[in-house]
Amino acid sequence: MAANRLAPSAALVASVSQGAQQQELYDTRALQKLDSAHYMHPFTDHQELAAKGARVMVRGEGIYLWDSEGKKILDGMSGLWCVNVGYGRTSISEAVYRQMETLPFYNSFFNTTNVPAVRLAALLVELSPPQFNHVFFTGSGSEGNDTNLRMVRRYWELMGCPERQTIISRHNAYHGSTVAGSSLGGMGGMHAQGGLPVPGIVHIGQPNYVEAGRGMTEDQFGLAAAGWLEAKILELGADKVAAFIGEPVQGAGGVIIPPATYWPEIQRICDQYGVLLIADEVICGFGRLGAWFGSELMGIRPDLITFAKGVTSGYVPLGGVLVGDRVADVLIEKGGDFNHGFTYSGHPVACAAALENIRILLDERLVEQVAQSTGPYLKERFASLADHPLVGYADSCGFVAGLNLVRKKGAVVHDCEAFKPEQGVGMICRGYMFGNGMIMRAVGDRMIIAPPLVMTKAQIDEMIGKIRFCLDATLADLQARGWM
DSSP: OHHHHHTTHHHHEEEEEETTEEEEEEOHHHHHHHHHHHOOOTTOOHHHHHHHOOOOEEEEEBTEEEETTOOEEEETTHHHHTOTTOBOOHHHHHHHHHHHHHOSOOOSOTTOOOHHHHHHHHHHHHHSOTTEEEEEEESSHHHHHHHHHHHHHHHHHHTTOTTOOEEEEETTOOOOSSHHHHHHSOOHHHHTTTTOSOTTEEEEOOOOHHHHOTTSOHHHHHHHHHHHHHHHHHHHOGGGEEEEEEOSSBSTTTOBOOOTTHHHHHHHHHHHHTOEEEEEOTTTTTTTTSSSSHHHHHTOOOSEEEEOGGGTTTSSOOEEEEEEHHHHHHHHHHOOOOOOOOTTTTOHHHHHHHHHHHHHHHHTTHHHHIIIIIHHHHHHHHHGGGGSTTEEEEEEETTEEEEEEOSBOOSSGGGOBOOOGGGOHHHHHHHHHHHTTEEOEEETTEEEEOOOTTOOHHHHHHHHHHHHHHHHHHHHHHHHHTOO
């Protein structure tokens, strides 16, 4: 029986010699069958996936991927918002290999540490805003936000205010998929499965100008949206509110870029009521917005920053929390044991990958490049898509951008006519993107990108050309269906 179970593996990969090089040939259909039979994917309808088969990615270089059929694809999403320095960075692989040969693992429990974790913690403190002098390592951003929940509630206990338990978040926010992370997030589809959110977490509206800003300027709407936080604090009672959590720019919710007035007003409200401010920078950190941390760009002073993804460019899983002095001093001086942590906290191999990844970001000045050169160029080129008949609104911030697909344009963005949700126009458009060598994500009828930070201006032009081509194909399809 065991032999029969293992037999398909011989058919999956074969190597053929091409001169001095070896090229792997893949049996895509066999891989898809095994995938369907055994691999449960995240956020996936598995019956639907089995019907069409998964796309099998086999190689990456720079901003490009190749699948098992040999098709070259421009990765407009940096894997999953994370491959900031691009694919194929041999120096990261070498750093990982050296660390594995030296010390592949040891835990950080029982008064023990390791060299890469210590060095990375010190480097992160150096790169982060001045209120941060401590780092708590996790394996992911989800675990980081679980840690935040534990930390803020422990902080208020030690401060003699154990009743300050409630954390306020936003609808359509994404803070991970663990029980605490998905509760902190505001995704209705996640809350519908598993009896979420857990008690002590409430949500307010998101700062989505297109959705809720009719009749206001963007600046007016930013103040109004921030005011929803103050209203919720007053409704609950400030003595019951522990913290507010938010992404500087909402990522998985559709690249929702708040008006310039929003975050400074959020900071003022948190300060006024003594509420801790958590910035979830799992996506926005490490140069994504043209600053080391999006909090700096938005002009806020968070007490806690969640990080992951770009800290290693996704090469090895790593996450954590930057812990501001306000919280760290209390936990360290008054708290005794903080009964929380993970086997892989401060994993030496992951930290070695992060150290080399950050060296690349620094030496190649990729954060400055996004801020001063390629980010502004992407903004200009992406904005040019607004003249397309399908595009009602296009905006960007650093190396994230999004556009709204609409049935009919209006004189102002709020007058655009939307498609019916059941038509699934975003997914139709995404299909044309994938079919034509371009990864662009659909969030409803909003199409979003977050390309690798190494992308050049010429590659931005290539990407915009691919997007426009696929928008044209989508338009023709919708017209053929009689939807336009």
